[in-house]
Amino acid sequence: MTVPTEAPRPIDDELWSAIGDPSRRRVLDLLVSQGPASASGLAGRVPFTRQAVAKHLAVLERAGLISRRPRDREVVYEVDTGRLDQVTRAMAEVAAQWDRRLAAIKRLAEAAHAENKKRSSS
Amino acid sequence: MTVPTEAPRPIDDELWSAIGDPSRRRVLDLLVSQGPASASGLAGRVPFTRQAVAKHLAVLERAGLISRRPRDREVVYEVDTGRLDQVTRAMAEVAAQWDRRLAAIKRLAEAAHAENKKRSSS
């Protein structure tokens, strides 16, 4: 058997820019909080046109964050929960990494500061 | 006295797009991991020109993520650790929120599934 949970690969650029755009994040938020919906349905809850929504949905789909499914004459989009979960983990990982590096730099800075004080008082 | 740590305000669009762009994130990563540097210094470690780097630095500065400081004849940029820390918290918060909503949806889906099985077997 393979690993039970996908390895938290480093989030790639496509993913980042997918969730980096404010409008796209808004659309994604709607899908996450309100469940599956069509492009037109989403367009009604968002301050821009259906076509813009459709483009965003295409980007989100290419990034693997959502999937499309024909239903009646509509096309219903739905969040890929596994993929989004993977993204949230990756985001947390990036945040943690920045945190560690910042902490390391802060320690260095404080050490240098202390050293300067010692030298100037000698 | 006010709250000791800044309230983790929802991350605004300027911040998101600042860290959403791959090149900008790369520049920011360099500043975080290698410490303060000038535009030219950064340009040497990145696959695009100094002018592009300068534009990214301007965006990062407008977003409050870095600050500029003249040093010799260079201009040195440095990460604002407090601000970046704030961003990492906000990112974690967004991730957690998605997580919660996904969990809620998953529970609903499983409940519906169980309900269907019960109905079809009755």
Add this chain to the structure above:
DNA sequence: AAGCATCTGCAGCCAATGGTTGCATGAGGG
């Protein structure tokens, strides 16, 4: 069956922006 309503998809246009090159300027080091 005819027609209407509505949802999708495609094409073309505009503005913002991430990238480039080129040039002018200013500050230190021979």
Add this chain to the structure above:
DNA sequence: CCCTCATGCAACCATTGGCTGCAGATGCTT
């Protein structure tokens, strides 16, 4: 005094996020 080198500004191009408009498909109503 000149040369180097880092900065900043401007012009230009490609991509992309927004729009409008139109054509095609499909379901509902008369």
